[in-house]
Every structure is written in C-alpha cells, then in structure tokens.
Amino acid sequence: MRFFITLWISKFIAFAVNRIDKQRGSNYSGKIAVKLMSNFVSSFQNIDYNKVFFISGTNGKSTTTNLLYHTLTQAGKKVASNVEGANMMGGVATTLIKNSTLTGKFSKEFLVLEIDERSFPLIRKQLPGCNMGITNLQKDQVQRNGDPDFILRKFRSAIGKDMTLYLNNEEPRSLSLGTLAGSYKTFSIAENSRTYTSDDFYNVTLPCPVCGHPINYKNYNLANIGPFRCTKCSYASAKAPTVLIDSVDYENNTFTCSGTSWQVPYNNPFYIYNFAMCITICREIGLSDAQIQAGFASFRNPASHEDIIYYRGKEIHYLRGKQENPEALQSELDVIAADTRKKAVFVGLYRVEDFYPHYAGTFYFFDCDFQNIVKSNVECYVAFSQNVAYDIASRMILAGAPEEDVTIVNSDEMSQIFATLDSIETDIIYVLTNPKHARVVKNYLNQGGDSNA
Amino acid sequence: MPEITVGWMYPNLLNLHGERGSVQALVQVGKKMGVDVTVVRIEDIDDPIPFEKLDLLIFLPGEIAVFQHLIPALTNSDLSHYLEQGGYALAMGTSGLLFGKTILREDGSVLEGLGILDMTAKERKYVWGDDLHFRINDPAMELAGSQIMMADVYASEPFGTTIYGRGNNNTGTEGARYKNLIYTNCMGPLLVKNPWLAEYLIREILLKKSIELDVNVDHSIAESSLNATLQFIENKPKK
Known part of the structure; x- marks a missing residue:
C-alpha cells in the first residue's frame, strides 16, 4: 500500500511540475518518491530485466543514451529513458513514475537508463537490469571520485553473471570488467586519419587493471583509448571485437561497419565510439543495420560541445x-x-x-x-x-x-x-x-x- | 653548467592529477637557475633503479590499488639505504602512503608500507577534495595548491602546518618528513604552483655537491597564482 500511495503522490508531483515548467524539475517527483520510500524503484512490476539497458562510464554516456533511445524509438520500439540526464536514483525513479500505470506496471518494452557511475551499485540492487554499456572509465570529478580505481571498484561490486556488458575494446579499465559478467561484447575503431602515436617524454598511460604493470598503446584514437597491451601479462584489446568501425572519414561524416558505409551526423572520435556501442547493442536487440542507420541519420544531440x-x-x-x-x-x-x-x-x-x-x-x-x-x-x-x-x-x-x-x-x-x-x-x-x-x-x-x- | 638527475618513478603507474607538471616544472626551474635537470623515467616495477645516479626521486600520486605491486619491489630495492644516506625524494598525494607503516583499506584489509615514515593511513569512504595552504619551517615558506584525500593520515613528524585545508586529517598537520624524504598532500601541480620548493630542492642537491648558486629566479606568475588562490580561499562560501 505504501508503494501505491508514494506512486500516486509522485505521479501528481510529476504532473504538476510538467504543467508549471517542462524544462525544470526533471527528477523532482522521483527524488520525493525515493525520500518517502527508499526501495521505491524495486516495487515496479512488469519490467523485463533482459530489456533494461544501463549506460554508464566517464565520457559519452548522455550522448549514447540519447542515441540508443532515439534509434530504438525510430525503429518502432516502445522505450522509456531518462534522456533529460537525471542519472541517479531520483532520475531512475522519475523515469519509472512517468512510464508506469497507476498500479505501478511499467508500460514500455525497453528501459534505457543513463546511470551515474557512483550510483550504479545502489540502482542495480533495486533494478537488476541485465545489460550495461560502459563507454570508458577515465579520470573525472576527482573531488567526488578521487581516481578511476574508485569507480572501477564500484562497478566490480555490482556486476553479476546475469549481465551482458557492452565494452570499449580500447579502454583498459572498462574492458577489464568483461570477465565479471556472464558475457560481454566489444566495439573498436580501426586506425584512421585522427589516430595518433605519442613520443612525448612526458606522456603517461595507466596501470594494467589485471596485474599493475604499465599499459602500452599501439596508438590512440583518444587520450588513453586505443589498441593496448599490458607490458607484463597477456591482458590486451581483443583481436576480433564484436563490432569494428573502419574507414572513418571525418571530412564526409562516414564510416564503414561490416562492409557497408554509414552516414552519421557527428564525427569526432568520442562520437564514433558512441555509435559503435549503439550498433553493438541494437544488433543484439535484433534491429537491422538499415533500422540503426535510419536512427543515426535523424539523430540530433541536444548537448553539442x-x-x-x-x-x-x-x-x-x-x-x-x-x-x-x-x-x-x-x-x-x-x-x-x-x-x-x-x-x-x-x-x-x-x-x-x-x-x-x-x-x-x-x-x-x-x-x-x-x-x-x-x-x-x-x-x-x-x-x-x-x-x-x-x-x-x-x-x-x-x-x-x-x-x-x-x-x-x-x-x-x-x-x-x-x-x-x-x-x-x-x-x-x-x-x-x-x-x-x-x-x-x-x-x-x-x-x-x-x-x- | 651544474647538473642534477631526477628519477621519475613509475610514470605510468603513479599518473594522477596532472602532477607530471611537477616534473616539467623541475626542468623549467632548473633552466631558470642555469642548472641542467635531467629526468630519467623508471618505467616498471621490475626495472632496476640506478640510485647512484639519481639526485632526487619523484613519486607522483597514484591509485592505492597499485601499491600492492610497488611496495614489494621498493622493499627489495636500495631505496631505504638511499634515503638513510640523505638521498632526496618527493612523494605527492597518495604516493606518500607508500612510505608509511600501514594503510588500512576501506574493505578492512591492511597494506604494509615501507615503514620509512612514522605514519599510518586509513582509506576514506568518501574522497575529500579542497584547496590547501600550509607553512613549513625548514625552509621557511608557504605552499598552496589542492588536495584530493583518499585516506586520512597520522604522521608523527609532519612536513608542515595547515593554514587552510584538511591536510593530513583536519588537525592542522600536513604531510610528513624524514631526513630528505618529503611527503605532501599538496598538488596543483605542486612544483608549478610552488616553484620556490623546486628551487629549494635544486639548491640543496647542488649544495650537497658543493655547488652554491648565486642566482635570483623569477617566480612572478606563481606568486600571482598564490595570491589568486589565497584570495579565493578567503572569499570562498562556507557550507
């Protein structure tokens, strides 16, 4: 009964906030609901956890969430998502409040959620989704996160064998999480015109997340992202990633994947990795390449840099x-x-x-x-x-x-x-x-x- | 031209918070002083450390997770002997914990340190990041920068006294010192924001080689930076 009362109050708040100002209070109703009932998110019915996709990581999670939501929606799927960007427990609760019946039944087929890295263990406890894409794990918000290992430990504590992970094959920290899951898929970008090497004396890489010795990069597509190999153990980028983006043409906004040419609206290396993850997930869901391409073609990122x-x-x-x-x-x-x-x-x-x-x-x-x-x-x-x-x-x-x-x-x-x-x-x-x-x-x-x- | 050689310890393993800028700053300050500062990268845990050639070891902040690999290697090296003989070493941020007695990790496990500093550390559940301003007596100077505290530290011989900031554990102490081993939580990068500390280290190392320099070094940008940081600290909103 407590759940229903909380749900109805929060639904009313969501309705009122929406009437007053659609732009503000994107997670207000969820925040109130979680305050009223700490395990609120766990009480929703009718969620197919195999169709829950968490998107997390340091850089690119908002764009990838928006892209995945847009592509699935364009393909005719019924999808709920926190595309407004509220990515902690309150934001997840708000998404469920807005996409459920008065009796707490989830009303969409897919749930695509951008998740704050630190909040992931807590959220997964209440919402045991089975799929997760991790864009990368890099230095970020040190005042909260300290160092990347702090976040890596958060992920390690919550990833289970019931999960499938979608991982960047060229980012050592996040890729190391693959073995903790039941299965994982990887995505890569082949060498292209913006790929670079570094002979700078002051260049630094990172410790191998498996054995602690230095990681070496063959080259870089982004800072600390590129085909890598540990200098000591066998840990390295997979030779045959699930999805490989090839022939990236930054001038003409195109790349090749599985032998066909793809036109995309954005083209820096971060975007290409986001497209790669989205292709990997969408193919797993069962979308055709034509459907994915149609989604990409009409995608507009609300947060351009x-x-x-x-x-x-x-x-x-x-x-x-x-x-x-x-x-x-x-x-x-x-x-x-x-x-x-x-x-x-x-x-x-x-x-x-x-x-x-x-x-x-x-x-x-x-x-x-x-x-x-x-x-x-x-x-x-x-x-x-x-x-x-x-x-x-x-x-x-x-x-x-x-x-x-x-x-x-x-x-x-x-x-x-x-x-x-x-x-x-x-x-x-x-x-x-x-x-x-x-x-x-x-x-x-x-x-x-x-x-x- | 006088020369000193700096051992940059495990650059890819102790790689956080832009502190590689401190290595660059050492070279830059040396240049201003007319001193040739050569930096040698000690890349991996298994690599031999040429202590006899090194005038200063610099340990930049790193993830505590790698310490379990570093501590055995450093224990088996001549590091203790180097420091006992008056060798210079500078450890910033978490890397200072390597030199203490123990690190109590958040999961309850205990990591034995090198035991060179009379110091223990307790990993924090929540990171604490803030500005840091502190005073040292030997040599007398003020230093400022930032600190990202992954652990609270309890040291019997602190390096300095805080004027603003958490320092070791919010009790007014900052860092630790034993002979010529200096540990500080201060970053910024440390030697970019406080090039007078780099100048002091270079002068001390050269004095050990019986070389006394008679040069005035211009640190005007860093002095302006210090004033700007202190102005911010003075006016920053309270909770």
Whole structure:
C-alpha cells in the first residue's frame, strides 16, 4: 500500500511540475518518491530485466543514451529513458513514475537508463537490469571520485553473471570488467586519419587493471583509448571485437561497419565510439543495420560541445570541455590543434564549484597535452577566469607557449576577457571554457555579435 | 653548467592529477637557475633503479590499488639505504602512503608500507577534495595548491602546518618528513604552483655537491597564482 500511495503522490508531483515548467524539475517527483520510500524503484512490476539497458562510464554516456533511445524509438520500439540526464536514483525513479500505470506496471518494452557511475551499485540492487554499456572509465570529478580505481571498484561490486556488458575494446579499465559478467561484447575503431602515436617524454598511460604493470598503446584514437597491451601479462584489446568501425572519414561524416558505409551526423572520435556501442547493442536487440542507420541519420544531440559565433568581425569557435575531466578536455584541445590556420586561443577553466567545498584546482589541465596547439600556428593565448588564470597560463608556458604571447586575465568579466580581441591580427579565435559557463559566454558574444552560425 | 638527475618513478603507474607538471616544472626551474635537470623515467616495477645516479626521486600520486605491486619491489630495492644516506625524494598525494607503516583499506584489509615514515593511513569512504595552504619551517615558506584525500593520515613528524585545508586529517598537520624524504598532500601541480620548493630542492642537491648558486629566479606568475588562490580561499562560501 505504501508503494501505491508514494506512486500516486509522485505521479501528481510529476504532473504538476510538467504543467508549471517542462524544462525544470526533471527528477523532482522521483527524488520525493525515493525520500518517502527508499526501495521505491524495486516495487515496479512488469519490467523485463533482459530489456533494461544501463549506460554508464566517464565520457559519452548522455550522448549514447540519447542515441540508443532515439534509434530504438525510430525503429518502432516502445522505450522509456531518462534522456533529460537525471542519472541517479531520483532520475531512475522519475523515469519509472512517468512510464508506469497507476498500479505501478511499467508500460514500455525497453528501459534505457543513463546511470551515474557512483550510483550504479545502489540502482542495480533495486533494478537488476541485465545489460550495461560502459563507454570508458577515465579520470573525472576527482573531488567526488578521487581516481578511476574508485569507480572501477564500484562497478566490480555490482556486476553479476546475469549481465551482458557492452565494452570499449580500447579502454583498459572498462574492458577489464568483461570477465565479471556472464558475457560481454566489444566495439573498436580501426586506425584512421585522427589516430595518433605519442613520443612525448612526458606522456603517461595507466596501470594494467589485471596485474599493475604499465599499459602500452599501439596508438590512440583518444587520450588513453586505443589498441593496448599490458607490458607484463597477456591482458590486451581483443583481436576480433564484436563490432569494428573502419574507414572513418571525418571530412564526409562516414564510416564503414561490416562492409557497408554509414552516414552519421557527428564525427569526432568520442562520437564514433558512441555509435559503435549503439550498433553493438541494437544488433543484439535484433534491429537491422538499415533500422540503426535510419536512427543515426535523424539523430540530433541536444548537448553539442561546439558553436561558431561571429563577433566583432571574428570567427569565434566556442568549445566546452568538462572540468576535472582531462580526456574530455583533451578532445576539445585536439579540435583546436587540428586547425592549422593562424588563430588565437582563449582558455578559461574557472574554479570547481560543484559542491562544498569549492576549490581552485586546475591540475587536470596538466594531464592534457597542449603542445600540439602550440605547434599549430597560434598568434596569441589568453588565459582567463578569476583565481585560476595564472595556473592556466603556467600550463600553456610549460607546453612551450612563449610567455610574451600569453595574456593573463584574472577575471570572469567578459568585457575584460575579450578586451584584447581587436588587437589580435587573426580573425580565427578559439574559446574554451567548461559547459557551466556556456550561457554567460554565448550571451555575451551573441549580444554583440554580427550573426550566430 | 651544474647538473642534477631526477628519477621519475613509475610514470605510468603513479599518473594522477596532472602532477607530471611537477616534473616539467623541475626542468623549467632548473633552466631558470642555469642548472641542467635531467629526468630519467623508471618505467616498471621490475626495472632496476640506478640510485647512484639519481639526485632526487619523484613519486607522483597514484591509485592505492597499485601499491600492492610497488611496495614489494621498493622493499627489495636500495631505496631505504638511499634515503638513510640523505638521498632526496618527493612523494605527492597518495604516493606518500607508500612510505608509511600501514594503510588500512576501506574493505578492512591492511597494506604494509615501507615503514620509512612514522605514519599510518586509513582509506576514506568518501574522497575529500579542497584547496590547501600550509607553512613549513625548514625552509621557511608557504605552499598552496589542492588536495584530493583518499585516506586520512597520522604522521608523527609532519612536513608542515595547515593554514587552510584538511591536510593530513583536519588537525592542522600536513604531510610528513624524514631526513630528505618529503611527503605532501599538496598538488596543483605542486612544483608549478610552488616553484620556490623546486628551487629549494635544486639548491640543496647542488649544495650537497658543493655547488652554491648565486642566482635570483623569477617566480612572478606563481606568486600571482598564490595570491589568486589565497584570495579565493578567503572569499570562498562556507557550507
């Protein structure tokens, strides 16, 4: 009876929130329900756990969840998902509240859930879904997670033999979880035009999750993602992954999979891995390649990381990279480095203000490689954001940026940050901040801009 | 040109929090001082460590999970002898725990450390991340940066006294020291944000070789960084 009362209250809250503002309170009803009844999620009926797909990992889980939900829906499947992004217990509860009858019967066929890595053990206890895709396990939110092993242990504690995992064949930590599950499928990207090797003296990899000796990469598709092999034990990327993406053409947004050409709307390496995981899962569900391709073709990501804004005669490429997440930040830095036109590079990392205590750490920037940007024809650099601008400048200078070319703006004021713009010769400007400051930066540039691309 | 050689210990295994920047900072500060700082990567647990050639060992933060592999290898090496003879070593973040007596892990298991520092550690259930500002007496200087605490630490001979931050265990102590082995929780990277510590280490190592340098080193960007960090600490919202 307690479940029904909680469900009805939370359904009413969800209805009311939806009437007031659809954009806000994406997990409010679920949060209340979980407060009223801690095992609320476990009480729903009619869920086929073989058709529950958790999507987790450090980078790419939101995009992959959206992509999988979109592709399955386009193929005519009835799917519930937390695509709004609330990925902890409250968000899962909200998804179930919105997709169930008044008697708590789940009303869809598939349940696709983006899951916060730390919350996975708790969620799986209440919702024993049998499928999980893990995009990658990398350094992220160290103030909460400390190090990747902290998250790896969370996953190890909750993965069971009743599960099938979908794993990146080129990311050592997440791939190591495969043996804990009943079965696992892998996906890979073959060497392509953006694949690189590193002979940088300061390059570091990671310890083998099996034996603790160093991992070596044959090459990289992304930072710390590429075909790998332990220097000591036999742990390595599988030679024959379940799905292999080949012939990636970044110019024309195409790749080859199982001999046929696929057209996709987005094309950086993170996206290609997301597509690869989605193909692997959708094929397992039984979708045809034509159905999957149709889903990909019409997919639009609500959380794009790049805009081009025209401002005071300059072409401003505005990129966002997450704080405390060197691999995601590196992906954006690679975009800048790939443009060999003469350019100015503005970087603002800001303080970390997710929760108490706020802190002024930017050390994750030192896990990123900046020297490729230095070699890519940069006229000048601007290191900005209050309290941390000097540390950003230090990173640039250590990577070889001439000190005299680095302007330090110890401020969050947009007018001060862009004060030097008119004195910059080139019209190509790259601005990189974290996503949380995107609204302020875009508003400032758009209000004074010529047009918005 | 005076030369010193730094052993960068297990770069791929102790690889966290961008602290490789401290290795780069050592080279950069050396350059400013007119000192040739050569860095030697000690790649793997099985690799021999050429202690006789190394003036400073640097251990960057790493996952506690790899310590079970590192501790036996370091126990069987000449590390203790090197440190007893006054060799210099700098351990940042979790890597300092290697040198203590025990690490009590969250699952209840106990990892025996090298026992060089009179120190024990208890792994935390929740990570604690914050800014860190502390003072040391030998040499007298203030250091600042960040700390990501995976474990609370109890050391009989701390390296410094906190001005702001949790330090070892929120009781005002920070890090530990034994002879020329320094352990600190401070990162940022440590030697990027505090190049005066790098300068001190280089000067001390050269003094041991009877080389005294008469140079003034410009740390103006780091000094501005320190002021900006302290301003943030002063004004940061309380819970």
